Amino acid sequence: MIVLDAMLGRLSRYLRLLGYDLICVSSDLSDDIIIKEYGNYLILTRDRNLARKAPKGIYVISDNVTEQTKQVLPILPKPDHEKFSLCTICGNNLTEVVDRNKLPEYVPKDKDKIYYCEKCNKYYWYGSHLKNFEKSMGKIGIEI
Ligand SMILES: [Zn+2]
Numbered sequence: 001m002i003v004l005d006a007m008l009g010r011l012s013r014y015l016r017l018l019g020y021d022l023i024c025v026s027s028d029l030s031d032d033i034i035i036k037e038y039g040n041y042l043i044l045t046r047d048r049n050l051a052r053k054a055p056k057g058i059y060v061i062s063d064n065v066t067e068q069t070k071q072v073l074p075i076l077p078k079p080d081h082e083k084f085s086l087c088t089i090c091g092n093n094l095t096e097v098v099d100r101n102k103l104p105e106y107v108p109k110d111k112d113k114i115y116y117c118e119k120c121n122k123y124y125w126y127g128s129h130l131k132n133f134e135k136s137m138g139k140i141g142i143e144i
Pocket of ligand 1: 087090091092118119120121122
């Protein structure tokens with residue numbers, strides 16, 4: 001499990017795509033509370049003070065999500081799950097949709113595989129978002 005601060009929203013989606021279990025902490029929480037609750041975990045943060053105070057704090061240097069991924073991936077453990085198996089919003093395990101007749105209209109029916117998050121009532125498929133993700137990972141030499 002990895003902990004990310006509220007300023008790393010895009011990075012949290014990228015890391016979930018790569019298969020990481022993570023907790024996003026609210027920006028309302030003070031550094032002390034975050035450390036008390038999550039001090040045993042790796043804490044990725046854009047807050048220098050928090051990074052310095054947390055036992056396993058990592059200061060994320062860039063504002064850019066591709067650069068952020070490039071910085072943190074080499075220091076993270078192996079992902080907990082297969083890539084593309086988690087909901088990018090809540091981190092829940094996705095299930096493959098077998099019965100395509102019940103899909104809402106906006107979901108393209110011509111895709112090989114379609115996945116679903118029960119918690120968010122959201123569908124996933126291989127489309128432009130994932131292609132962009134693969135492209136930006138390619139730029140930093142990470143093969144997806
Ligand atoms: Zn979800």
